[in-house]
């Protein structure tokens with residue numbers, strides 16, 4: 359069973375994690391301007407959200423470690439302006 363945690367204090371509301379998730383397991387709370395875990399059951403443990411997050415706000419536990427096909431360095435450079 360995968361467990362996910364998004365640290366609210368670290369989330370800066372960029373939505374990268376929501377946009378990159380292939381299973382729509384995450385959503386964005388407009389009221390708080392924070393990402394939230396919508397349906398952890400839909401998470402396939404690809405870790406893309408944790409990789410793309412410029413704040414390192416997302417943590418996973420209990421997932422299988424697999425080669426992440428979203429780890430494209432060209433795409434990742436787009437987040438440099440947030441660092």
Ligand code: SF4
Nearest residue numbers: 369370372373375411
């Ligand atoms: S990628 Fe990180 S900082 Fe951006 S919305 Fe998601 S949790 Fe927040």
Ligand code: SF4
Nearest residue numbers: 379401402404405407
């Ligand atoms: S690990 Fe992958 S499937 Fe799970 S919430 Fe993050 S982007 Fe979505």
